[in-house]
Amino acid sequence: MALHIHEACILLLVIPGLVTSAAISHEDYPADEGDPTSSNDNLIFDDYRGKGCVDDSGFVYKLGERFFPGHSNCPCVCALDGPVCDQPECPKIHPKCTKVEHNGCCPECKEVKNFCEYHGKIYKILEEFKPSPCEWCRCEPSNEVHCVVADCAVPECVNPVYEPEQCCPVCKNGPNCFAGTTIIPAGIEVKVDECNICHCHNGDWWKPAQCSKRECQGKQIV
Secondary structure, three states: OHHHHHHHHHHHHHHHHHHHHHHOOHHHOOOOOOOOOOOOOOOOOOOOOOOEEEOOOOOEEEOOOEEOOOOOOOOEEEEOOEEEEOOOOOOOOOOOEEEEEOOOOOOEEEEEOOEEEEOOEEEEOOOEEOOOOOEEEEEOOOOOEEEEEOOOOOOOOOOOEOOOOOOOOEOOOOOEEEEOOEEEEOOOOEEOOOOEEEEOOOOOOOOOOEEEEOOOOOOOOO
């Protein structure tokens, strides 16, 4: 009987220790921040809705405070429903603008085209040039090229020639006209054969020569 009482006392002493170690577990205490067993999958961030606004860099602004959400945004005022931003009427970008920056609320032109391009070549503003002997051109401030083409007069000959670097043809031998297939000078009568004497029309060099028959002076056949 004494043996059974002794075993019962030992059992009663062991049971409280088991209960105490089972009651103390990690589930009953929050994990320490430095505990490697803690998980970062369920991090909770502060909710600023109705309390403030956050810009692109993470800075928090109070309700009613004016701020810029980003470097290229228009200014905003922090409101209960979120940022209320200005929508200004931005100036129009010049159609000849070649460089536009978006560093502010409105885009800004930093470089305007100040030259003209004509047939693959570049010309400065107000620069004059001749693409061909008959053309005179100028680069206008509007970046457009305006050209004038020479209006050549009708040549006073039937065999004009074009000289290098000259626009209009020239009559190197003076005014003339056709008498049949023969070219005769203007201003004089020309005997084109044994029977015909011709002359050019005065001022109308493109017309055929006017000819008259004379007594033929050919050799008589015996």
